[in-house]
Amino acid sequence: MSGLTLPVLVTVMAGLLALVPVSAAIGPRLALIGTAILAALGTATILVHLLAGAPPTTLTLPVGLAGQSTILALDGLSALFTLIVLAVAAMAALAACDDAHPWPTAPALPGFAAGMLLCLLASDAFALVAGFELMSVASFVLVATHHTEEGVQSAARLYAGMAALSGLCLIAALALLAPNGASFAAMRTGGVEPWRATLVLALALLGPGAKAGLVPLHVWLPPAHAAAPAPVSALMSAAMTKVALYVLIRLVFDLAGSGNPLWWGLPLIALGIAGAVLGALRANMEMDIKTILACSTVENIGLITLGLGLALAARGADLAPLARLAAGAALLHSLAHAGFKSLLFLGAGAVLHQAGSRALAKLGGLAKAMPITVACLLLAAASLAGLPPSAGFAGEWLLFQSVIGAVRLGGIGLQVMACVVAAMLALATALAASAALRLAGVALLGRPRSAAAAAATDPGPALRWAMLLPALAVTLIGLAPGLVLALAQPALAVMLRTAPDDTLSILALQAGDHAQLYAPLLIAALLAAFLVLITQLLRRHAVQGARGGPLWDCGYGDPPAWQPFGDPAAQYGGASFAQPLRRVLGPLLLDLRETIHTPPPGDISVARLHTAISDPAQRLVFTPLGQWREAISRLADRLHFLTVRQILTMMGALLALLLAYIAAMEQL
Amino acid sequence: MSALLALAALLLHLALMLASAPLLLGVVRSAKARMVGRQGPPLLQPWRDLLRLLHKQPVVADSVSLVFRAAPALCCAAMLAAITLVPSFTLGMATAQASDLLVLAGLLALGRAALVLAGMDTGTAFGGIGASREMLFAVFAEPALLLVVFTLALMTGTTNLDAVITTIASGQLGLRISMALALVSLAIVALAECGRVPVDNPATHLELTMVHEAMVLEYSGRHLALIEAAACLRLLIWFSLLAGIFAPFGIAPKADGQGPILLLLWAAGAAIWAVKMLVLALGLAAFETSRAKLRVFRVPELLGMALLLGLLAAILLFVSQGFAHGFGGDGA
Structure with a gap:
């Protein structure tokens, strides 16, 4: 049975790839339905595989570059991320089916999903690069869908540039790792010299790191994720960033050897926590709901990277329990983030479709009109805000416990670092809570700020299910994070090269020799019991019913007839909420x-x-880079204005230099 | 048997907390009035206010959604759940295993989030201004609180509140400067979280200076009663937390075969707890009488100070431990 998983996944991938050309014949809507079915099939397969605890498998396909075959493999790590990608792809495609006439580039969606899947299953350098590039190209096409709208072209161009950089860095990193052969097995047995491994770390942070939205190369992410159609944004934010993190983990934790020094974790910790604070702060300032969500993706990727960095440092310091705790936090938060972020983006798509706008200034008052959408979005916002017993809180709890554990890493410098990281982590989560409440409070609650928002209704059944299913998944992750952690044990074994922890509890999360524990079911039960108690008490002892009427608002009068919801400017909005x-x-x-x-x-x-x-990254990195590019191109431009004599002289000089070089080399 | 005792302790604790929460607020108000030379309301006035509110029919604006109606109950439930995690007269209650400080912070944040959403749901300027300022304070109070948790976890090796109090009560930590710094830091956070002077004035009648009160301005009747009850509970949670961590003497140990003497220990624990609450209430009243409310944009500075004190507490701990025991101080 377990041997069947990989062939099924390869079939799913081939089917997804085939849907791209076939969609010209069957139309984009059928292609999307096919994508949803294939991805759902793959999700079920991989879920069974994970629950059964099946061993890793390898498959060699007789296709590929000339004289090469393609090696695919499924181990614990890739299986976990495959679950994320396929589940999100199924929901995104299902949501896209809701529209009778999907956007014109919809056929690229199965290609995008297939690229991510290939990336996860690849077990040799060529397949990995092919998957990574397919993912980049397909997502570029999808980002550029609404290219006639303002800002989309520049977002797509910036995205293309960053994708090219990511691809280049990935190829360079793989080339450094592959002196003995391009397959991952050969890389693992060959061993890597320290300088190569360090270079691989730097390239992995630059390449896959940029693709995941790590600071300071995150600048492309908010505009690109906001520009794409909502299901694509969900797929990019929830799945593609995770695939990039998977590649980072594969390169740094697995292929670059297991004997890393402690300091390897430090750049990941620094970039992670900086991204978390910056992303959460920017999410408080943006005025477009999808940009807010994209900024919060930067925050969450930062949190996951922080967990990875702590795990890497702990592995370097031979602190296996801490490494397991931190890596578990990163993986749990990856799954939780994939769930609630896809839910948020699909909900944002529903809001955009039904209320006609993504701008905070034109939304509001949706809670009565779109109850299902708003309920799902509030549930996801609780995760975003990290409130117990939501899925978001579980990951953050583990993460904070690992930061506390990080004081054992070493000397006073590292201890002070752990302390500062703890403060910044708390700041980031508090800022994220503020951003989540601002998003929910301004966009969903209150009075409508436009006629379209006042007339909104819940979306059709496909999109409704595409929100309800992730909502269910997120609730499950929140209530039983131990189960998710149990599913992640094989992945931890790959990352840390340690035996799986068999003292795990399904019901609660534990840390530090099980001295502290978080039991979400107990917290949820307490909350539910007290809610019932309060309702019963009120029913017995309080006056029933309520009187309706206009808002009091310290004595303001009724709104005028021509403004049934009052003046939108008299209500707190996104900008005013963020002002303090x-x-x-x-x-x-x-x-x-x-x-x-x-x-x-x-x-x-x-x-x-x-x-x-x-954004400080814009100011400190991108603007200077742009200025250097300008300066270099101006320098190169001078060549155009040289006289014939000068050009001939230069060519002669170059030829002479080249000959001298060859002569010198022959002497050696 | 010990499980039953733990459950009995929890139920007694809940009953004690529910009965004394409004009373505590009455003590604070009464003491404040006496200190400025007024007679003040009777001690039981908050209880009477709650009953009075229950007997009034609420007015709910037509434009608000279910969130507005559900938020008070959710906020109150979150406070009640939080209060089951904070020990008062005895350790080792049925929830002791789960009494994590981070979870406690999360439950307090849940209560706050419910009211912030309700404030935004009214769609009024006051609801918005209160919500936005509440979140501003939370953004600065949360890191300070978690740094104190971090310091306590370093000293006691756990974030479990029950275990933290047990370790501190055993006296093996001795007197530490870090403890004093953490106390000041946590006290400032408590003032901000409970909306007391100098951060917020719970008795204000000027809307523009309100934070918490502005957020719940549209509430009336039973909804307001729940919100007021939640506010009392929040004050009691913070007082019990401060007393439990920084003055853990007199608290009864875990029920474990002590026999009938256990009842005596519990009674003594409850009496000592009541005295601690009284001292804290009088202290708060004296502090509030002697201070003016800060401008809203000076509050982040105050909370920033709490943050720095928390940071200093942790760093001092590293330094002292590095010198004393070579705790991880080998520069590995």
């Missing part, structure tokens, strides 16, 4: 520039406040 945080943290972290234009006395024109913020 922007004022306190903006000058320090986001280079806030506020200008107030006040008309002179006697002038009756309106006073205006203009605020501008910019």
